Amino acid sequence: MYAKCGALVKAQELLDIHSSRNAYTWTAMITAYAQHKQARDALRCFEHMQLAGLSPDAVTFACVLNACSSVQDIDKGRKIHAEIIRQGLIGDDVVLGNALLDMYAKCGALSTAQYLLQWLPSRDVVSWNALISGYTLLGQGEQALRCFEQMQIEGFSPTSVTFTCILEACGSIGALEKGEEVFYEIAKQELFENNIVLGTATVDMFAKCGALSKAQQVFQNLPSRDVVSWNALIAGYAAQGQGNQALECFAKMQQEGISANEVTYSCILDACGSLGALDKGTEVHHEITRQNLLQTNIVLSTAVVDMYVKCGAFQSAEQVVEELPLQAVAPWNSLITGYARQGQSDQALKCFKLMIHRGINPDAVTFTGVLNACSHLGLTDEGLMHFMSMKKIYNVKPDIGHYTCMIDLFGRSGQLDKAMEVIKEMPPGEDLAVWSALLGACQKWGDVNVGKRAFEHSVELSQNDAAAYALMANIYATASLYNDAEKVEV
Template identity: 55%
Template sequence: MCHDGTRPNGITFSNILKACAILGDIGKGEQIHKEIVRLGLPQNDLVLGTSLLDMYAKCGALPQARRVLEQLPARDVVAWSSIIAGYAQKGLGEQALKCFKQMEDEGVSPDAVTYTCILKACGSIGAIKKGKEIHDRIESHRMLQDNTILGSALVDMYAKCGDLVRAQGVLEGLPVQDEVCFNALISGCVQQDQGEQAFKWYDVMQAKGLSPNAVTFSSLLKACSSMGSVENGVKIHDEIEKEGLLAKNIVLGTALVDMYAKCGALVKAREALDGLPFQSTVVWNALMTGYSQQGQGKEVLACFKQLQRAGHSPDAVTLSCVLNACSHLGLVEEGYMHFVSMTKKFGIEPDIEHWTCVIDLFGRAGHLDKAAELIQEMPPSNDPMVWSVLLGACRKWGNVDVAKWAFEQATANCNDSAPYVLMADIYVAAGKERDAQVIEELRRSIEKKKIIAVHTA
């Protein structure tokens, strides 16, 4: 178009921006924005401005979306719905609710799209009171008669807020029930650890002639994980295979491996991974986490090598599994090598979990001075687990001196009782009964203060 001398207009750019939004290509979207400015096109044009806003919102660039919104001379329901949807998508429910209020303060009436977005926001932050208010408005306008998306959003909101009774009531009252609303309820049941209820609604869904899809099966696999039900998991696996869904859905494949791993069926987990048409770091992590939880450190390290040979890059979860495996296998040098390589080789900054793992690595092996040295090197943290790990190692090796230092650090800004219990045990093991008694009295005093604080709050 540009090559033949035709000058693009606002409609052209609006369509290109829609494509950028669909692809999530913010880089190209920003280029188009600059071109609009360069050509002097009116950004305050409602259609073009809304397209810009929608592109930024869908790409997650909410500050830019907000700036575009504020530049519009007249903001309609489409513009407001775009920014509200953006905040809801990012889990920023409070911001979405503020925008909703501002929209209504400006006299703009919400439509079904706006309500769908704001219900998602309510669900993300557990704002059930606001959700009920929106529900009442929807009912008063009889909007559920011909809008299954809005009905599904209501079911999802109540389910995410933990009110499964209302979620079920909404679903049963919908004039048209589809896979989306059943998926919302099944997912909500799983999130509330109601796995059996999830399977009940799966049965109802099928009885109504509705076909489960990848979303349904992903939720049911999570239900199997939480229930530890390999038997149900195998049945769902068979259904997935029958539908041929693994050939085109990596998320479902990962959920399958994760289910078997969490149920302790590691042979099946490995078979499932090997049978996937494509693999990823995430699916390898699911298997490695399963091996780690079952104390099979050698398998974790073998998977780590296979993951890299397959051309995948390890991430923070991968390295946590590897460090934990090395710690339990007593592979101090190898574990520390992997810890150092996190940043140097893979560009991953260690978080508190990685630091705790490497401190545990040295502590288990009896290198308590090195463990204490690492604590002093790590970024400041209030996580009590680091000190509990070191104190646990001191108890194992009977090192009172390092334990005293760790106890002083652990209790300086924390009222957790764990360090007191561990320190008392260390003193008892060292034959220092009087010191243990002093620590125990301090622990009781702290617990008493906690109880008083709760009752006076």
């Protein structure tokens, strides 16, 4: 009774002193913890049950697997899977099979989940939903759509949960045509009635696919809408650079008496930044501060800093960063990157040094801003020092963007041989942007030899790269090699 009513502390106390604890009482406690999102407590309770010498049944295992899913503890999940096999519990138990499949999918082991789906003696639409949801959550929208098609081929009819996941998958990959097809099927089945989750997913899909008029139309026809529905539409307008429409939606939402949440504020701050609407952005910042939302929310605090940076109010941005109690790198990145983009590279480097002094470790984004700043200031040695410190001190693996920054750094100073050395150190999988950057530097300094090598690599990666041909022709022409320039043709 206590467990079902959510009084978990009292329920645990009774379980601890109960003289006749059995598998049923332990399972009830584990189930209660799992249902109340206290997965770690559910796993701890399961361990105590085993230490007490009691054997879990299929229901217990299903609850524990759900707990593993919540905290993505795949190692524990695999051990439980092995025990289930040892006891021969799966059989035709579709609930237990689905719990296993869901655990692997939510832990990101999608190949295992896919294999398990084919292996299960019995499966239903819930089984397919678990796999489709897993692919969708990991951003593998194409694979989610393939599962959706296969599920229907096997005779399973999609549910509202299926459609919600598929709409999310369509939005993530911009599959507007498929999304519209799903939308019409949902409407035909009259599933939108009293299903705000499905309606919101449809709005979100159209918004992410750039079909904002369609998103607005669906939104207006929703029988009911909440803050999540409004957020989907506001986020769509903000992401498509239509900041004014985002602000209009925000105003209408408030007029309808719906309170904004952290997601709403993040989207509105993004819209304010894109419009340069400093007054409105400041107003939103003050409201966030009044609600005490800024101090514990990294995403929101970063959005505030980013808004001020985009509006050119760097002093306000710095003040926000310095007052944050969070030891988070993201707000600092926004400030450093903002200074670098605005050509205030010296300020970007000052912020970087202050960040390090505060004990905040930089990440890949930080170093992109720092290397760009060094490049624009012509600080070759300092840029190289930061590049070397990435791996050696901060354990940050350089990506293609960092290598491009270094080539730009050496290219600006005419040290093209060093730029070539940087390229040689790159991991396999050459990128066109790297060679394009080097080719541009060769044009600036009139280096024919290095330019030829950069050009050869560029056209090898993309034979139709018109910019590479134009740059190489200019390099030859600058060196008075007109015959060679004429031979350079796409």
